[in-house]
Amino acid sequence: MNYLDQLNPPQREGVVNTEGATMIIAGAGSGKTRVLTFRIAHLMRAHGVDPFSIMSLTFTNKAAKEMRERIEKEVGNEARNLWMGTFHAVFAKILRFECDKLGYPSNFTIYDADDTKSLIKTIVKEMQLDDKLYKPNAVYSRISNAKNSLVSWQEYINNPMYKADDEAANRPMLGEIYKRYVVRCFKAGAMDFDDLLFNTNVLFRDHPDVLHKYQHRFRYVLVDEFQDTNVSQYLIVKKLAAVHQNICVVGDDAQSIYAFRGANIQNILNFEKDFPDCRTIKLEQNYRSTSTIVNAANGVIAKNQGQIKKDVWTANAEGEKIDLISAASDGEEARLIAQGIFESKMQNQWHNQDFAVLYRTNAQSRSLEEALRRANLKYKIVGGLSFYQRREIKDLLAYFRIALNPNDEQAVVRSINLPKRGIGPGTVDKIRVFAAEQSVDLWTALQQCRMYLPGRAANAVDGYVTMIKAMQVDVQKYDAHEAAQKIAKASGLMRELFADKTVEGVSRYENVQELLNAVKEYVDNEENEDKSLDAFLQEVSLLTGVDQAQDDDPDVVTLMTIHMAKGLEFRHVFLTGLEEELFPSTMMMESREDLEEERRLFYVAITRAEQKLTMSYAMTRYRFGKLVNCEPSRFLEEVEPGLLNVAKKSKQVSFGNAAPGGSFDRPSGIGGGFATGTGASGASYAKNLVQRPVPSRKPVPAHKASADFTASNPADLAEGQKVEHAKFGFGNIVQLDRQGAAPKAKVNFDNVGEKTLLLSFAKLRIVE
Ligand SMILES: Nc1ncnc2c1ncn2[C@@H]1O[C@H](COP(=O)(O)OP(=O)(O)OP(=O)(O)O)[C@@H](O)[C@H]1O
Numbered sequence: 061m062n063y064l065d066q067l068n069p070p071q072r073e074g075v076v077n078t079e080g081a082t083m084i085i086a087g088a089g090s091g092k093t094r095v096l097t098f099r100i101a102h103l104m105r106a107h108g109v110d111p112f113s114i115m116s117l118t119f120t121n122k123a124a125k126e127m128r129e130r131i132e133k134e135v136g137n138e139a140r141n142l143w144m145g146t147f148h149a150v151f152a153k154i155l156r157f158e159c160d161k162l163g164y165p166s167n168f169t170i171y172d173a174d175d176t177k178s179l180i181k182t183i184v185k186e187m188q189l190d191d192k193l194y195k196p197n198a199v200y201s202r203i204s205n206a207k208n209s210l211v212s213w214q215e216y217i218n219n220p221m222y223k224a225d226d227e228a229a230n231r232p233m234l235g236e237i238y239k240r241y242v243v244r245c246f247k248a249g250a251m252d253f254d255d256l257l258f259n260t261n262v263l264f265r266d267h268p269d270v271l272h273k274y275q276h277r278f279r280y281v282l283v284d285e286f287q288d289t290n291v292s293q294y295l296i297v298k299k300l301a302a303v304h305q306n307i308c309v310v311g312d313d314a315q316s317i318y319a320f321r322g323a324n325i326q327n328i329l330n331f332e333k334d335f336p337d338c339r340t341i342k343l344e345q346n347y348r349s350t351s352t353i354v355n356a357a358n359g360v361i362a363k364n365q366g367q368i369k370k371d372v373w374t375a376n377a378e379g380e381k382i383d384l385i386s387a388a389s390d391g392e393e394a395r396l397i398a399q400g401i402f403e404s405k406m407q408n409q410w411h412n413q414d415f416a417v418l419y420r421t422n423a424q425s426r427s428l429e430e431a432l433r434r435a436n437l438k439y440k441i442v443g444g445l446s447f448y449q450r451r452e453i454k455d456l457l458a459y460f461r462i463a464l465n466p467n468d469e470q471a472v473v474r475s476i477n478l479p480k481r482g483i484g485p486g487t488v489d490k491i492r493v494f495a496a497e498q499s500v501d502l503w504t505a506l507q508q509c510r511m512y513l514p515g516r517a518a519n520a521v522d523g524y525v526t527m528i529k530a531m532q533v534d535v536q537k538y539d540a541h542e543a544a545q546k547i548a549k550a551s552g553l554m555r556e557l558f559a560d561k562t563v564e565g566v567s568r569y570e571n572v573q574e575l576l577n578a579v580k581e582y583v584d585n586e587e588n589e590d591k592s593l594d595a596f597l598q599e600v601s602l603l604t605g606v607d608q609a610q611d612d613d614p615d616v617v618t619l620m621t622i623h624m625a626k627g628l629e630f631r632h633v634f635l636t637g638l639e640e641e642l643f644p645s646t647m648m649m650e651s652r653e654d655l656e657e658e659r660r661l662f663y664v665a666i667t668r669a670e671q672k673l674t675m676s677y678a679m680t681r682y683r684f685g686k687l688v689n690c691e692p693s694r695f696l697e698e699v700e701p702g703l704l705n706v707a708k709k710s711k712q713v714s715f716g717n718a719a720p721g722g723s724f725d726r727p728s729g730i731g732g733g734f735a736t737g738t739g740a741s742g743a744s745y746a747k748n749l750v751q752r753p754v755p756s757r758k759p760v761p762a763h764k765a766s767a768d769f770t771a772s773n774p775a776d777l778a779e780g781q782k783v784e785h786a787k788f789g790f791g792n793i794v795q796l797d798r799q800g801a802a803p804k805a806k807v808n809f810d811n812v813g814e815k816t817l818l819l820s821f822a823k824l825r826i827v828e
């Protein structure tokens with residue numbers, strides 16, 4: 061079929077009218093991305109336009125890749141020559157050619173977030189400023205905002221408004237840091253992410269000849285997700301398109317969700333001013349979702365004031381109602397979701413890849429990941445790391461590990477100067493050398509530091525040793541949760557993260573809190589007899605050691621934050637954690653603007669679903685180590701009640717441990733108006749499930765470890781060896797994998813079968 065036949069009339073208008081400025085602002089799922097894609101194919105096929113002269117900008121690499129593949133289907137290999145990618149990728153490419161004009165080497169380095177932060181730390185230190193006031197994240201987000209608003213350090217320093225703001229925030233030296241930071245990057249021949257846009261703007265501003273060249277080269281410029289471009293990005297595309305005026309932008313003001321990063325909805329309003337002859341096209345038919353989902357989304361977004369009016373309708377079938385799961389706890393919520401995915405797979409003959417689980421904050425992935433692992437459902441986290449791989453989680457786990465085993469060298473190295481306590485890499489080297497020369501273990505070397513370290517360093521190390529000793533006492537004296545809390549506090553990690561109020565810092569703090577919640581949940585679970593921190597770590601090693609999806613496995617359930625889900629679609633979407641203070645987030649309830657942005661996020665989430673949407677909330681959730689009662693999100697009340705189905709908990713099946721307390725009745729205030737349906741058909745599901753081994757929290761028959769149980773040095777383990785594990789008993793090592801970040805052993809246990817264990821956690825004793 062001709063590609064033009066796969067378009068409705070307004071879509072076709074967007075595709076075939078290739079000349080001049082075009083703006084398409086339309087609702088979710090109405091084919092905006094499809095129009096962009098087909099427009100590019102049409103330019104090449106019908107007009108013979110050279111792909112080298114087409115620039116197409118998208119928001120994520122994933123979106124760019126999908127678009128390129130789609131175009132390739134129409135035009136073949138030539139699609140490779142398109143200038144297509146994220147703003148950062150495309151302009152980094154141009155800067156490679158031109159940056160000598162700005163004084164950079166063409167092989168300039170791109171600093172990632174870590175490089176950036178460590179440079180800021182260094183500068184703060186050199187300036188002898190208080191690093192508690194001048195936190196790298198906070199400093200950088202200020203610099204980043206300035207750059208994205210195209211404010212140079214010179215302008216920053218001379219602008220009394222910035223100065224006043226910084227003084228009010230107790231950071232009067234910010235302008236000076238900005239200056240030094242830029243100078244240092246420049247001297248190092250490096251650009252950070254924001255520089256890629258900032259410098260492209262400078263290049264085009266100060267070098268009209270260069271601008272002229274690219275203006276002529278790129279005859280066609282296209283931008284997807286236009287609502288989320290920031291000032292700096294918009295200015296670049298505006299300049300590039302100024303000569304040919306062949307610019308096509310598509311977006312949806314109702315899906316603008318990056319105001320916090322400087323994305324500016326004003327761009328949409330400015331576009332018509334900047335390109336007065338622009339053709340505007342309305343797309344109103346949604347092709348993605350059932351009418352139930354479209355109607356729910358329309359009803360929700362209508363609650364926002366001040367938006368471009370749109371009527372979105374669909375010819376698609378009504379489809380199933382939206383299931384609403386009310387769970388007793390977050391753990392229960394996660395289990396019901398895993399169960400729901402399994403059931404939906406069976407019922408519809410769908411695959412893992414047809415499912416997405418969306419959440420508002422990264423920390424929520426912990427319980428979801430756990431439930432999916434237990435249910436043997438492969439998943440991947442898009443745009444982030446798996447919970448136990450996140451830096452702050454590994455940091456705190458390192459402290460747990462040392463408290464249990466002070467010889468754990470990796471954990472010592474990781475934690476010794478975290479947060480900063482004046483023990484640099486040189487000191488660490490000296491400690492290691494001493495340990496090697498004296499043939500003592502690391503812990504002994506640390507305790508004898510006065511023998512070989514100068515006074516100041518020795519004081520710092522002594523402080524660390526004293527702290528670890530107190531932690532060692534704590535793990536003996538208290539249950540896992542109390543010990544974990546004390547360690548988190550004593551380490552100084554919590555304080556440091558708490559003080560960081562940037563978006564990223566808050567997320568990291570939430571993650572650490574979530575780890576403590578996991579410990580609490582573990583302790584509260586009656587099935588766990590051993591309440592020690594040691595036992596908890598064993599549990600974690602089991603969970604994280606289970607083989608998970610390979611990188612290239614396409615058939616996986618997608619887990620991601622709603623922010624990452626923009627533009628994507630899945631047959632069945634689970635939208636989780638619909639509770640007040642979580643979604644909408646506490647931080648977004650203070651003004652109407654914030655709440656409206658949060659509602660747009662809700663709209664984005666709903667509109668990812670093609671066939672089926674399931675929403676869920678928990679009535680209790682661990683927060684700060686306490687089980688708190690949650691209220692269902694106000695957003696749920698904004699979904700037309702007739703479209704909802706209150707799913708009942710299926711009592712026949714359980715994915716492991718019981719949820720702590722609570723009933724499954726609908727909470728008053730929200731349930732009143734809902735149609736009552738049976739939701740998930742528990743019985744049929746249970747039947748399916750019974751035949752399937754469901755891993756549970758406690759499949760393990762108690763094993764009484766030998767009286768003299770001490771773990772062997774992991775370095776001595778070898779394949780084929782017989783070993784004993786405190787909990788799983790005796791077994792044989794079938795496979796050892798010492799490569800990679802997390803060395804593992806696969807052990808075939810006599811009682812419990814094969815388990816993959818992380819060597820850094822699992823205590824295995826070689827049985828002679
Ligand atoms: N005319 C059409 N006929 C059949 N399917 C269509 C048509 N237009 C779009 N679609 C399909 O509808 C779905 C949504 O389209 P697309 O992703 O382009 O929408 P969008 O407006 O970009 O959505 P979002 O706002 O979420 O980014 C896709 O699966 C697409 O292939």
Ligand SMILES: [Mg+2]
Nearest residue numbers: 092093094627
């Ligand atoms: Mg799209």
